[in-house]
Amino acid sequence: MRDIVQEYHREAQKTKDVKTYALARDIYKEYLDNFPKSEHAYSMRFFYAEILWALQDYENAAINYELVVKADPKGKYSVTAAYDRVLAYEKMVEIMEKGQKSETLKEGKVDEKKSKGAVKRVEKFIKLEKGKTYEQKEIPKIELELAKACDEFTQLAPNHKEFFAVKFKAATIYYKYNHFDEASKRFGEFIEKFPDNKFALGAADMILNSYEIKEDWASLFFWANKFIKIKPLASQKDPAEKNKLYQAHLQEIVEGSAFNIIIDMQKKGKVLDAAVAFRDYVDKYPQAKHTDKALNNAHVLFAEAKYMDKAIESASLLIDKFQKSEFYEPTFYKLGYYYEKIADFQNASKYYEIYFDKLKKKTKEAGDAIYNSALFREATGDLKGAINNYQIYIKAFPTNKDITQVQMKIAKIYDEMKDYEKAKAIYKGIISKPKDVSMSDMIEAQYEIAMIYKKLGQVPAYEKELQTLLKMAEKIKKGDANEKTFYYIANARFLLTESAFKSYMSLKLQLPEGTMRKQLKEKTEKLDKLVKEYTAILQMGQGDVGIAALCRIGMIYQDFTRTLLDAPIPKNLNDEQREIYVAELQNMAFPVEEKAIEAYEKSIAKSYELTLYNEYSKIAQERLDGYKPGSYPDLPETKYVAKEYFYGQLFYPSLIAKVEEPVKKEVKPEEKKEEKKEQKKEGSEVKSEEGTPSEGGEEKTEPQENEKTPEE
Template identity: 30%
Template sequence: SRFAPETWTRIGEHHFEQNELPQAIDAYQRVLAFRDSPYFDKALYKLAWTYYRNDQYDDAIARFRQLIEYSDERAAKTGQAGSDLRAEAIQYLAISLQEEDWDGDGLPDTDAGFQRVLSNVSGEKAYDVEILRAVADIFFDNAKYQEAIDTIRHLLATFPNHPENPELHARMVTAYERLQQFDRAFAERDNLAQSYGPDSAWYAANRNKPKALDAARELMEDALIQAATYHHSRAQQLRADAQKGDAAAEDEAIRSYRLAAVAYENYLKQFPKSENAYELNFFYAECLYYSFRFLEAANQYGVVRDSRLGDKYKEPAAFSAILAHEKSVRKLIADGRLPTKPSLTGADTSEFERTEVADEDNDGTVREIEPEPIQEPVVDLIGAMETYIGADLKGPEDKGRLPTIAYKTGEIYFDYKHFDEARKWFSWLIKKYPKEQVAGYAAGKIIETYRQAHDWENMAAWAAIIEEAGLEAGADDIARLKTGALFKKAEKLLDAERWDEAAAEFIRLVDENPGNRYADAALNNAAVAYEKSRRFESATNTYERLYRTYPDSVHAENALYRVGINAERFYDFEKAIGTLMQLVQQYPKSENRAEALFSAAVLQEQTQDYREAAQNYERYAQLFPEREDTPDTFYRAGRVYEKLGDTRNQIRIYETFIRQYGNDPKHNGLVVESIAKMAEIFDKQGRQRDAVRTWQRVIDEFNRRGMQPGTFEARYPAEAQFRLIELEFDQYKALKLRGSVKQQGKTIQEMQRRLKDLQRRYAEVIPYKSFDWTLAAFYRLGHIYQLFAEALYDAPIPESFTPEEEDVYRTTLEDIALPIEDEAVKSYEVAIEKAREFKVTNEWTKRIVQALNKYKPSDYPLFKEEKRLPAEMPMTPQRLVAIPEPPPPAEEITVDDEEGGAEDAPAPEEDSK
């Protein structure tokens, strides 16, 4: 029936009003079968609303969504408005989502709030933005600020170009403020201020929506001002805390000034014609200054100073521009990008110029002073000063600010030798402000310009100005400058290398003016001139006069040092040592103290005063522990104790060296050498167990420190390895063939076994690539074959043998010995070839040649000597070839005669190394 939709709708209304919600739901659902009925959207809305009333939130949300989509579909088809109930559906869908207790237990659900919103509104539907905005408004209105913030943040991320985003963003800032999370509020305000400007994607997407753009612009302007003033105020407070001693506050203050500067800069770019622009521009400059962006600050101060928008900040901006340029210039000087000048670094040069040594000549010739180029940053600084002066500005609290700036302007020109400009400014200052103290300073600078130009006439004229200015720099100072001229005259002779004349002038200056303030410097220069002309005795006498007459002079300790050096030069070692040690004792802060002590110790060592030398090397290490040469100098004490034969102190030095300096890899070589030296001491003292232990320590330390073969230091583990093997070699060498055939056979077998072992062990020396000990190992590899062959040749014939048996036995031994002897020769020849390849000669090459001469006298005559490089040269790994694999020893001999064994014999003298 056509009346059915209306009828069921009215039935539903009746049940709804009677709070009979299930019956109402049933009635409304029946209407949905009539989609084209005018009651369809009303029944659908009421069904969703009834579900909401009945706490069936999922069903309510679904029906509200169905109504929204029905309305949008109808509007799309007809071109007219959809359902009148669409806005209410959006609103009540949002209300359903913000409800906290869906399960009816009287408590908020675990997924209540933004989490529930996120679960039900994905953002995939176009109308989801309306739902989210409605939810955000409800959260905000119900003081659920965190949920509102989360929802808005989700909205901005999901729909980044929605026209109403700036207002939403502003509401999020307000929500943070309501939560009293002010830092986050201002952070979001910064974000708002930067997110909707002309360069943003949002702006591009909404360029045809002037209302949205105007609203955003208004919000951004307020946000930028708020952000800038917040960061600026916070920076000022942090700076005040830092000035009270809070170290952590300083960095945070700088950071806040930088944030404020960014906000001010963005504001001025976007709103240059705002009524706030003038004042905020000054604040912008201030923040740049206090965030150490001095050059940018100077430029912005200049903008405010020259602005026609106001004059409130004209003087402070003009003065601050000078300060900012000064800071920028000083930073460039500190970075080495500008030359250092007193006027630029803040050095106090306002007093009358008091040079330590005047540099005028008294020949009456006025000289031209070449101006130095003034770099652009300094030109800008001068420009800022001249602009301040030209505007005739007055400091509100410092009435002397303008005269001081004028003086500083002239001072910069003075430092760059632009004397005409400097005099112009100094003269203007004296004329304009004669009562100011800086006027007197300016007069002193003018005098100095004429002094440097040797213009004595003008210098005298300006002396009167000094007096009128009230400076206490009259006759005494002029006399000092004239005395300085005498010094300079002598100095010019020194520069011209006219040594004798220069020395005579310096001595005359001292003799004629004993109270002269330059006397000690003059004596020093006279001595230097005598040294240059090789008049060392006169130089020494002058240096002695200097440190005796002026013991407190800054030159006294150097004079004492030079006396010692010159005494050494003339072989007066006793005087040299005494003088150098006097310097060490009397001048503990002398820069020559270390060199003096070291030189004295060296001289004591050279004059064989070993005990004193060693003690002074040790003293050097105590007094100068941080010097780079201290470890080597301390080690040198051990070598001197070695010359004394004082093994106890020698070992003490070595162990102390290892303990104090051994952790530094650059001393690895001396550490290993120290251990090797101790092993040598133990060996010479017959303490074989200690020697063996220490040789092994040499090897272990070399390997532990990762030291490389082929280096100079590799000789120590190579020697240690060789010495350890030599103990086994001595046992091998002691074996002799004696007794019966069976006894001799056992000895031969023992020699074969030991030969194999010695081949392997001596080969372990080779990888260290040390010339001396590689050749020693090569020699031994041949020598062990030679000893084996000689033992066979020298074997006694058992007494029980008949002459025929003797011949057979002798022939058998010779047949065995010959190939062994050949192997000895081959090993020797390999060794001698390596020695010749590396041009090395030492005791081992001589032994090798002696051994080869025995077998091949014509090829290896004993008188033949070849030029060799020093054996100490480290072996380069690229040129060192691997040792040839030694051939296997002769076949073992087995005999069944009488029992016997090897007999030990003392090692020959030749091999007792």
């Protein structure tokens, strides 16, 4: 049968007749079906496949070429069969793409020895478009078989002259249907074998393009880093930029993908890890396009992770090395904030001032900076520097709503420096502009003027200014005042009782009896007036002043009791009369004493209710202990602070540092550091990053006499 089929095959080659070829084909098939493992089956199958090709039965030709290779991969015809299998599937793909059906020749002539041609070269590279999504698509069966045929050929014949074309064909099929990992593996093998081939750059670009579009930064970094080490590839000229080597393009991709790998790390909430990675990036790629951005992100993330020392180091390096960076100027502000957080107020002031000076446009953040620097100058005792910065703020932002409060700050510093005339001049200037200044600010300024006269010992002027304040208060309309304003009004009224209170306390009973009766009547009338006034003050609802008013009521009643009990006894009374006289005074005194105790108890109760403790709380406590030792719990230890120091000062929320380039936010640092200690300046507030005022007040020493007043 072998001889017969070979004879028919030779006859077909002579006549080139399709029908003779078809007869030879059928005899080949019958032989192979009956003798699949004969010693001649290998060559017979190859010739059978050749006839199938000649008859344009490409599918069966491809199947039998594959069987030839499997029968003996090292056989005489195996490499040819493997290559022809690729050509057969390529023919089938071509027919499919044309929308035609594959049909075997039925008649006509066939030239079996005509060349089958070569694998078609890729005419242009596939370019993916940014912004589009490239999901994997199912590869049509014929093209998948073509890709498999290509792979098996390149494995069988790695040194074949058509290796590069076949390998490229397989990679392109996978790439065409968005199977980028499979495509990259084949393009990569091609590049390693033919790094200086004209298609190598295109293959490399297709790999890099696919992972860039997918934002698979780790894979992009891997391939770019790999290509940069292949010198024949990297040393070629970049097709996109003729004056540059491809190596420069690869280096940019390495640096960019490394940067974005860290961005992904930060998105997953690994804040500290990302901060460390950005800082390491700067050392590894000091000349990279993204180095300044990496350094900016490093210090911002270190600060977020509460590693202020590392944030300061990274920010300082940025302003030292990257003066032309877009992050240069904002970093001075952030440095000021970082130093603020570790309570280094001198450096905080320094960098806030530099930031302000460097900005040509005076933005809101610039205002925050110079304002905060003024606060910190004040906190560190540089009062002249604080005044200077407050004045700069006023000049730069004359229309800001807090200008009056800033002027008030300057006046209070002059007050602290005992330059009372300058302080007074500022306060008077505020009061002189009723159309531009709120009633609450005018009352505060008026109150401070009164306090200056008190410090100067000018009591008449002091009381006059307080009276003026109360007249101003009569003009207050709904919405004109805040709690601080009502405190000033209540305390002014309280302070104006001082002369009457001292007069009352100094009035003692003296003989003769006529004089004593007049004095008792006078003291009783003064008591009634003072109690009425303090009760009215209490009803104003200002807790701090209310505690003082209650205590004063107790002091008044207690003094009246003591006055009665210490009253002189007329000399003309006998012993029995003296005894009756003293008993009668005691009967008069004890009900008044009960009122004193009640007032003290109410004063302390109000302190506990409001958790507000001042010098009058202590006086009330001490007086009650005198009546009932140990019956009342000790008040919390506290330094007394004038209430006005606790009222908020207008401020801007500071510039919050933002990580650049797509960054989201599970902070999981390797170790925890001690939480930062919030440092607060007593008596001032900072325009803080968090937008929350930090309140404080001046230390208050305990009063030496019971007659101390709340503002002291």
